[in-house]
Amino acid sequence: MVYFRFVNTIVHRQSFWIGFLLAVLELTTAQGAELEAQRDGVIEAASYVTPDFSGDQNTNPAWQTEIEKLGSLYVRLRISADGVTPVEAVLRIRDRSGRLVREYTASDLLSRGSFWSAVVPGDYALVSLHASGSLQGFRLAIDQIAYQAHGGAPLSTVGIDEKEPIANYADDAVIARIERPVARLLFVEGGIPRTCTGFLIDTGELMTNNHCVNSQAACESALAIFGYQHDRGGLLHFGEQFECAKFQEERSSVELDYAALQLRGNPATIWGTLSLSGTDPAPTSGIFIVQHPAGEPKKISKKGCLVSAVPVDGRASETDFAHSCDTVGGSSGSPMFNASGDVIGLHHYGFGEGGDWSENRAIRMKRIVDELSHR
The missing domain is CATH 2.40.10.120 (Thrombin, subunit H)
Incomplete structure (x- = not known):
């Protein structure tokens, strides 16, 4: 059996339409069925990286970036951190309305390695790093973005x-x-x-x-x-x-x-x-x-x-x-x-x-x- 699922077009900020087709293949036999979970979107490479910090942070947030995939139903971020553990630092992820979706301490980030964030509902995520004291030697990166469009045949x-x-x-x-x-x-x-x-x-x-x-x-x-x-x-x-x-x-x-x-x-x-x-x-x-x-x-x-x-x-x-x-x-x-x-x-x-x-x-x-x- 073959399943095909068509996923709606997503509009990007650059004001052009990027259409993509997701096909879900489910091959099934009465014995030893081979099934595949439903595809739910795409993953794109990203390159959001914090700058080289030095000295105490006099402004908050110390770093901030906006990520937007217009038309998407949710956004997830692949996050990694390395370096020295700051005394007090926290990464906050908010949705378009400003609602706090998830908060990660710097020590939590460093202990996880690379991981997928919580799901941000909608097509926009505001990511901000807040600290009191020095962030010297600490580095944070977002290298992949997963996002979803409506589908379902x-x-x-x-x-x-x-x-x-x-x-x-x-x-x-x-x-x-x-x-x-x-x-x-x-x-x-x-x-x-x-x-x-x-x-x-x-x-x-x-x-x-x-x-x-x-x-x-x-x-x-x-x-x-x-x-x-x-x-x-x-x-x-x-x-x-x-x-x-x-x-x-x-x-x-x-x-x-x-x-x-x-x-x-x-x-x-x-x-x-x-x-x-x-x-x-x-x-x-x-x-x-x-x-x-x-x-x-x-x-x-x-x-x-x-x-x-x-x-x-x-x-x-x-x-x-x-x-x-x-x-x-x-x-x-x-x-x-x-x-x-x-x-x-x-x-x-x-x-x-x-x-x-x-x-x-x-x-x-x-x-x-x-x-x-x-x-």
């Missing part, structure tokens, strides 16, 4: 696209509870920004697909963003970001296409966790999926959302069930729920044109629960 939509904003179900007690632990997952893999969905299953543990994040390197670039969604009035809330600290290889599986990531901090105290079911859904039963399709604000697919067949083959024999819920690239790693709000499946495959599978597929949570209990 409805290749795994069943008939009419019936995905809805999650706010449509704000009065549903079950859905209002279980949607909170679902996060938008952004990461870099193979030099490409990518997006999937994930959800909290324990204090700081996030579950997603193994074909999304399957290494410590990908984890170190990953951010889980909770609460990225529209409210009833249509206002978009960007949510709260948590960095990935560890890819838990012992709690991951290629065959069952799941991965567990340990996040920094404790997002569960605010966003809660989900219950994993050890029982398969019945064929033709009604289910629903909460997702971030194409990295978009949180949506739900509930209308016309049914189990088509269970069990069916996935990456191994009888690992999956087939379903008719509308999804799109980026929905990989989304939890699938029964009417009680228990997670009965982990979505990992959306059908397109041709290929060996003609339905959307989710891993049976029963298989994952059984494997985790033995591990």
Whole structure:
């Protein structure tokens, strides 16, 4: 099966249009499926470097630069620092409105080496270095910029696209509870920004697909963003970001296409966790999926959302069930729920044109629960 995703044109400050095409290739066979996480933008080389500092800093900020990618939905920066640790210094990143997105101390910067920053919503980032005392011997550089444009072809939509904003179900007690632990997952893999969905299953543990994040390197670039969604009035809330600290290889599986990531901090105290079911859904039963399709604000697919067949083959024999819920690239790693709000499946495959599978597929949570209990 081949998926192609077309990403909208981005306008740059130089007043000309630069069009780019992102193609996402998902080759899938009924056995040993090879899947690739949804591409989510591009990475460009950059050369923002602090000057050679000498003596005490008499002005603040000591250094500042503006980064803009007009038309982009977010910006991320690849940052590195080296040299002598200043007594007191902090790097601040703000969005176009002046809101502080993330703050890094100089000692934190030096301990991280090269790393991807927090996500700055929108198409502009203001980066400033503040210090009291000398910055002599300290150097900071931004050598890459990742940015996103809107994308998403409805290749795994069943008939009419019936995905809805999650706010449509704000009065549903079950859905209002279980949607909170679902996060938008952004990461870099193979030099490409990518997006999937994930959800909290324990204090700081996030579950997603193994074909999304399957290494410590990908984890170190990953951010889980909770609460990225529209409210009833249509206002978009960007949510709260948590960095990935560890890819838990012992709690991951290629065959069952799941991965567990340990996040920094404790997002569960605010966003809660989900219950994993050890029982398969019945064929033709009604289910629903909460997702971030194409990295978009949180949506739900509930209308016309049914189990088509269970069990069916996935990456191994009888690992999956087939379903008719509308999804799109980026929905990989989304939890699938029964009417009680228990997670009965982990979505990992959306059908397109041709290929060996003609339905959307989710891993049976029963298989994952059984494997985790033995591990």
